[in-house]
Amino acid sequence: MHKKLFIPGPVEVGQDVLNKMATPLIGHRTKDAIALQQSISEKLQKVMRTQNTIILSTSSGSGLMEGAVRCFTKNRAAIFSIGAFGDRWYKMCVANGVEADLFSSELGQITTPEMLESALSTGKYDLITITHNETATGIHNPLKALSEIYKKYPDVIVCVDTVSSMSGDDIPVDELAIDVCITSSQKCLGLPPGLAIAAVSDRAVEKAKTINNRGLYFDYVELVKFVKEKPYQYPSTPSISHMFALDYQLDKILEEGIENRYKRHCMLAQIVRDWATKNCELYSDPENLSVTVTCITNTLGISFSELNKAMGERGYLISNGYGALKDKTFRIAHMADTTEEEIRELLKNLDEVIVELKAAQAK
Numbered sequence: 001m002h003k004k005l006f007i008p009g010p011v012e013v014g015q016d017v018l019n020k021m022a023t024p025l026i027g028h029r030t031k032d033a034i035a036l037q038q039s040i041s042e043k044l045q046k047v048m049r050t051q052n053t054i055i056l057s058t059s060s061g062s063g064l065m066e067g068a069v070r071c072f073t074k075n076r077a078a079i080f081s082i083g084a085f086g087d088r089w090y091k092m093c094v095a096n097g098v099e100a101d102l103f104s105s106e107l108g109q110i111t112t113p114e115m116l117e118s119a120l121s122t123g124k125y126d127l128i129t130i131t132h133n134e135t136a137t138g139i140h141n142p143l144k145a146l147s148e149i150y151k152k153y154p155d156v157i158v159c160v161d162t163v164s165s166m167s168g169d170d171i172p173v174d175e176l177a178i179d180v181c182i183t184s185s186q187k188c189l190g191l192p193p194g195l196a197i198a199a200v201s202d203r204a205v206e207k208a209k210t211i212n213n214r215g216l217y218f219d220y221v222e223l224v225k226f227v228k229e230k231p232y233q234y235p236s237t238p239s240i241s242h243m244f245a246l247d248y249q250l251d252k253i254l255e256e257g258i259e260n261r262y263k264r265h266c267m268l269a270q271i272v273r274d275w276a277t278k279n280c281e282l283y284s285d286p287e288n289l290s291v292t293v294t295c296i297t298n299t300l301g302i303s304f305s306e307l308n309k310a311m312g313e314r315g316y317l318i319s320n321g322y323g324a325l326k327d328k329t330f331r332i333a334h335m336a337d338t339t340e341e342e343i344r345e346l347l348k349n350l351d352e353v354i355v356e357l358k359a360a361q362a363k
Contacts, residue, residue, distance in 0.1 A: 067218025138295030
């Protein structure tokens with residue numbers, strides 16, 4: 001039995017989108033492929049609210065994240081982490097010999113403007129990375145407030161991980177002055193995993209040209225060169241199947257409307273938060289909760305494995321806590337094309353399962 005996914009990616013994907021993955025293949029250097037890739041780029045610029053160059057990578061978002069620290073750090077990177085996925089960006093720096101410092105917030109807490117100011121005022125850093133939405137703790141960073149700080153340092157390249165929030169949360173890339181905004185297909189965009197996306201500023205690319213040892217597969221200079229000069233091609237064979245599905249899904253996203261999609265995610269998040277407040281506890285800073293995934297402290301007196309097993313028997317899959325929060329919290333995602341009816345049905349089943357498991361414990 002298929003378990004309907006309410007985990008922080010991969011998400012449940014509509015059958016119509018899956019069907020597009022089965023579109024007969026075309027040559028990746030043909031006029032049809034170029035037209036497809038141009039269509040995707042123009043639609044993504046609307047979704048991401050940017051005029052920056054769009055590049056696609058047949059990889060997870062981590063590939064473009066690793067490429068970013070290699071391509072855009074000349075002196076030293078400041079890595080701001082609010083959880084496991086910010087820490088991963090720092091590990092990428094270490095693994096690639098990129099000089100970097102890690103600035104960590106307590107789990108469930110944001111990167112503050114003060115943290116940013118303190119680091120950037122030293123003049124040591126020419127690149128910063130920010131995790132916008134941390135699925136491990138269900139929190140998102142206040143990008144607008146942070147942008148007011150980093151905009152004061154125009155020589156610093158700003159990289160933002162929006163893997164679990166782009167097309168769900170409110171992220172106007174150009175307004176926020178993000179140089180490299182990275183996301184992935186399997187979260188709020190509502191596609192299968194396997195495709196990463198970045199919007200890249202011209203100034204970031206010009207800086208990258210001055211940096212040696214950028215790598216090959218994730219070399220932003222080469223990727224942007226192909227997109228601009230070929231045009232709309234890639235150095236390596238891309239996943240045409242993903243592109244067919246992405247082009248189709250972007251039409252659906254734009255038809256719903258960026259603002260309406262954001263409002264729907266906020267509404268779904270509030271429904272889950274209300275349930276969590278009534279039945280357990282919300283884990284993270286209540287002023288900065290994610291609108292795409294909710295992290296809930298497990299105060300039920302029921303182990304997560306029991307809870308998820310029972311939910312699985314009803315055809316649902318939710319997520320355990322991540323890293324240090326494993327078995328202490330659990331997470332419910334409400335992203336991509338999830339509807340209010342689906343969330344309420346999930347929570348109804350969760351209520352019933354909790355009653356059943358507590359009754360079994362009492363025997």
